[in-house]
Amino acid sequence: MIGFFGGSFDPVHYGHLKTACAVKKELGLTQLFLMPCKTSVHKNTLQFSHQQRLEMLNLAIAEFDDLQLDSREIDRQNASYTINTLKQIKVDYPDRKIFFIMGEDSFNTLDTWKNYQQLSNYAQLVVLPRLSEAKGLTSCMEVYFAKTPLVNISSTQIRSKIRNQENLSGLLPENIIKYIKKL
Numbered sequence: 295m296i297g298f299f300g301g302s303f304d305p306v307h308y309g310h311l312k313t314a315c316a317v318k319k320e321l322g323l324t325q326l327f328l329m330p331c332k333t334s335v336h337k338n339t340l341q342f343s344h345q346q347r348l349e350m351l352n353l354a355i356a357e358f359d360d361l362q363l364d365s366r367e368i369d370r371q372n373a374s375y376t377i378n379t380l381k382q383i384k385v386d387y388p389d390r391k392i393f394f395i396m397g398e399d400s401f402n403t404l405d406t407w408k409n410y411q412q413l414s415n416y417a418q419l420v421v422l423p424r425l426s427e428a429k430g431l432t433s434c435m436e437v438y439f440a441k442t443p444l445v446n447i448s449s450t451q452i453r454s455k456i457r458n459q460e461n462l463s464g465l466l467p468e469n470i471i472k473y474i475k476k477l
């Protein structure tokens with residue numbers, strides 16, 4: 295059983311990393327891949343470049359042995375819809391049960407995703423609790439709601455702190471904070 299946790303990771307933070315480790319354990323996954331998107335369909339601009347987001351994710355997985363990186367979306371020529379990525383993953387791992395993991399806020403916008411009703415043909419959807427309450431789609435989607443702890447950290451909060459030159463300790467790994475300071 296393998297999991298893929300998609301996102302922009304602009305930058306990656308403990309909200310992603312701690313909940314990813316917790317959900318890996320909860321589901322008994324053998325591998326969990328963080329999978330950065332090329333550009334987010336739902337966000338106009340990203341602060342960090344593809345290369346920088348990948349470098350920060352590599353620093354993160356160096357510290358979090360439980361996690362791995364799948365850079366297929368960011369390596370592609372063009373941005374890819376999740377449905378197409380999941381189809382490709384299914385071809386790559388024909389014998390494995392596949393989980394696609396997202397936070398509750400992403401789940402709440404799922405009806406804006408391309409062919410979202412078909413996502414569960416390719417992967418078991420898993421939703422991590424965040425701050426908002428899951429709404430809407432639960433009745434028509436087969437979804438697993440994880441019981442991972444709430445971690446109140448977002449990339450938006452970190453980008454704002456960077457702009458204001460505020461302390462980032464405790465929000466993301468120290469090696470990534472050092473990396474950001476050198477940019």
Ligand code: ATP
Nearest residue numbers: 300301302303309396397400422445447448449450
């Ligand atoms: P931003 O603040 O820029 O919107 P973000 O912190 O939500 O970014 P993303 O990279 O957009 O981070 O998130 C990738 C995935 O991780 C999304 O499905 C999101 O819901 C989930 N996620 C992000 N932060 C957390 C968190 N603290 N707890 C649980 N899930 C999270």
